[in-house]
Amino acid sequence: MLDESLKSDFPTLKQKINGNELVYLDNAATTQKPEKVIKALESYYRSINSNIHRGVHTLSIRATDAYEKARSKVAAFINAEHREEIIFVRGATEAINLVANSYVKPILKEGDQIIISQMEHHANIVPWQILCEQMKAELKIIPMNEKGELLIEEIEEMISEKTKFISINHVSNSLGTVNRIEDVIKIAHSNNIRIMIDGAQAVQHLSVDLIKLNPDFYCFSGHKVYAPTGIGVLYGKKELLEKMPPYQGGGDMIKSVTFEKTIYNDIPNRFEAGTPNIAGTIGLGVSIDYLVSIGIENIAKHETELLDYATQEIRKIEGVQIIGNAIEKASVLSFVIEGIHPHDIGTILDKQGVAIRTGHHCTQPTMDFYGIPATARASFAIYNSRKDVDALINGVKKTIEVFT
Amino acid sequence: MSEWNELYMEVILDHNKNPRNKGEIEGYTHSADGHNPLCGDRISMQIVVEDDVVTDASFIGSGCAISTASASILTETIKGLKRSDIEKLFKEFHNLVTSEDSDSGAVGKFSVFGGVRKYPARVKCATLSWHALMAALEGKKEASTE
Numbered sequence: 001m002l003d004e005s006l007k008s009d010f011p012t013l014k015q016k017i018n019g020n021e022l023v024y025l026d027n028a029a030t031t032q033k034p035e036k037v038i039k040a041l042e043s044y045y046r047s048i049n050s051n052i053h054r055g056v057h058t059l060s061i062r063a064t065d066a067y068e069k070a071r072s073k074v075a076a077f078i079n080a081e082h083r084e085e086i087i088f089v090r091g092a093t094e095a096i097n098l099v100a101n102s103y104v105k106p107i108l109k110e111g112d113q114i115i116i117s118q119m120e121h122h123a124n125i126v127p128w129q130i131l132c133e134q135m136k137a138e139l140k141i142i143p144m145n146e147k148g149e150l151l152i153e154e155i156e157e158m159i160s161e162k163t164k165f166i167s168i169n170h171v172s173n174s175l176g177t178v179n180r181i182e183d184v185i186k187i188a189h190s191n192n193i194r195i196m197i198d199g200a201q202a203v204q205h206l207s208v209d210l211i212k213l214n215p216d217f218y219c220f221s222g223h224k225v226y227a228p229t230g231i232g233v234l235y236g237k238k239e240l241l242e243k244m245p246p247y248q249g250g251g252d253m254i255k256s257v258t259f260e261k262t263i264y265n266d267i268p269n270r271f272e273a274g275t276p277n278i279a280g281t282i283g284l285g286v287s288i289d290y291l292v293s294i295g296i297e298n299i300a301k302h303e304t305e306l307l308d309y310a311t312q313e314i315r316k317i318e319g320v321q322i323i324g325n326a327i328e329k330a331s332v333l334s335f336v337i338e339g340i341h342p343h344d345i346g347t348i349l350d351k352q353g354v355a356i357r358t359g360h361h362c363t364q365p366t367m368d369f370y371g372i373p374a375t376a377r378a379s380f381a382i383y384n385s386r387k388d389v390d391a392l393i394n395g396v397k398k399t400i401e402v403f404t
Numbered sequence: 405m406s407e408w409n410e411l412y413m414e415v416i417l418d419h420n421k422n423p424r425n426k427g428e429i430e431g432y433t434h435s436a437d438g439h440n441p442l443c444g445d446r447i448s449m450q451i452v453v454e455d456d457v458v459t460d461a462s463f464i465g466s467g468c469a470i471s472t473a474s475a476s477i478l479t480e481t482i483k484g485l486k487r488s489d490i491e492k493l494f495k496e497f498h499n500l501v502t503s504e505d506s507d508s509g510a511v512g513k514f515s516v517f518g519g520v521r522k523y524p525a526r527v528k529c530a531t532l533s534w535h536a537l538m539a540a541l542e543g544k545k546e547a548s549t550e
Contacts, residue, residue: 339421341468343443347411347523360444373444373466402412403420403469 002294002302007383009034009290020353023391028173028201028332028379029357030223033287037227040286044279051275053252067278070285071268074233077288078199078218079209082238087271088281091232092200093123095219096167098234098271099196100127102244103217104165110136113162117142117150117179118369119172122362124198128167142168144369148175148324152183159191166195170202174361174377175324176307176332178206185215194240200224204381205303205330207296216240222280226382227287231280234271241267248273299382303331306380310389317396323375334361334375337396340403342376348402349376349395356392410519411526412469415477420469425462425479432460438536440528440549443468447475449536451482458482458490463536468529470520475533477513487541494534501530 007013010032015022024032044066050059052067075083089095104114114128118141125139132139140158143151150168166188171178181197188195196217202208204225210218217240222231236244246253246264250273255263264270291299310333314320319338337345346358357377360367367373378392432450439446445467452460461482463475482490493514499506501520509515520530528549539547 341445341466341472343468343526343529344412344470347526359442364444367444373446403417 001305001385002298002382004385006294007385009036010383011035011038013383017353017355018351023352023354023384023388025378025380025384025388025392026355026357027381027384028224028361028377030229031204031226031381032383033228033283034226034290036290037283037287040283041228041279044282049279052278053269063278066282066285067276070281070288073285073288077208077292078203078233078235079211080235081211084266084268085235085238085241087234087236087241087268088276089219089232089234089271090230090277091221091223092198092219093127093221093232095217095232095234096124096196096198097127098247099167099217099219099236100131102247102271103194103236103240105131105135106245108135108137108164111162112137112164113140113160114138115140115142115155115158115163115166115168117168118144119148119150119175119177119363119366120167120169121173121198121200122364123200124167124169125365137164138162141365144177147326148172148177149326150177150179150184152180152187155184155187156191159187159193163191163193166193167198168195169198169200170208171199171205171330171332172324172363172366173201173332174334174363174366174375175326176201176329176334176379177324177326178202178328178330180328181215182213185213189214201330201332204291204299206300210235222284222287225284225287226290227284228277228280231277231284233284236267238267241271244271246270246273250274252276294382300330302382303380303384306384306386306389307331307333309386310378310380310392313389313393314396317393317400319400320396323370323372331380332377333379334377336372336375337400340399342374344403345376345396345399348399349392352391352395352398354388354391354395411523413516413519415513415516416469416473419473419476423463423472423476425476426464427462428464429460429462432462434540434543436536436540436545436547437465438532438539438547438549440467440471440532442528442549445471445529445532447471447533447536449475449478449533449540451537451540453487453541456487458485458487461537463533467532468526470517470526470529471532474514474517474530477516478533478537481513482537490537490541494538497534498531501527 223229253273342358447465461479535547
């Protein structure tokens, strides 16, 4: 387990909610920010705030330097081969929309197919649905079993010459399943299909090596890795990004503009139109430094121990059913209680200072698969402890007392 | 367990456990589905209106304790009421769950929902069946809390 003193790095966690110590277990929605990240934002605005890339003055050079250093940190963090393969976006949602529009749309014809999975977040469903509607293409869904594991052996059969793209998540946000993406990537590539992996629930929990995994695109959101909101990362293979048309037009993404013709900039700038989220990007770099200093392997071990402990304890409570029982899971404990709606569980836990998420977690097709409208979801992070799990378990027991 | 009582009053817990008028009504004259996109909950209301008076009411669907109890109490309360009475009651109920200076005496049985106003995230649970009812009375098929 990680040292409990780590919690003191996070100012938001030092407060009482409804008279109880805050126990924050909504980390799959967003993580709290360490002091270092908050300070980095303040320091940027206090000392080097200026626009990047075009200025010749000192502040602009400093801001550009800090912004571009963050790109190198991200590249190293997920082991991308080239730093220009890292595109800064608003979040995983924007990354997926970018790929849908700039990579998939130009190669998609009427009757073509895109494959996603049964357990996707709406962010990895709706952009593809919009695209399929526009291009009269079809969306195909990789099925899963009751435990919440994708039936990867069925993908080969789903693929035809009409299949143009695959996009699936690395880790499910509502079930916690760690998908065997290395196998899916191999299947895609052996059929000459490009593939995107939504890593929004992965990079904060497990070590991601893009050279080894070899996806064509990968993305994640900063705010789920202890960085600010409004900053995220799209990784794309250099040879693909270089051939892709821009997603948005504007400043910084051009080499030259005349009314007759615009020459687009090289990657990554071609995909970063307009003044970006400079402070957020620098904050992301700092949060990555912080994670690296703790060690992703240590984090994975810590969170697995917490998840195992929570799973073991919640199983002892009669009437509780865990939703998502994959063999490989990361951080997420989704559950339902017989006869008690998740929102009522959420309210009663909140009364005890325990913050969890209740609802469909932006995965309505996953909820439909299980025939339920919603679940209660606890999700763990580096600052959580066994005491936090105990608070959750006590809260669940109290909820059952109130309703019986 | 007094700490829960302000929201989960005994009456609410009872209606949640044993909802009244849950199920289809044969020959209903008006119906509408209420949808809360925030949580995905759906509650449908079915009513029979004769000469501007609601003579029967039921609800279908599942939701949290607050939305289930609200729907259950609603079906009991509106039987025998005129459309104008229902509109007035809805205003008073809405006031009760959102405003500090509301008159819980004006809403009869619904006064048990007074605690909801301290839980802004739950107001839509309390009003879901009401939105469906108002849509049904207006001849609409669907209502959303958003």
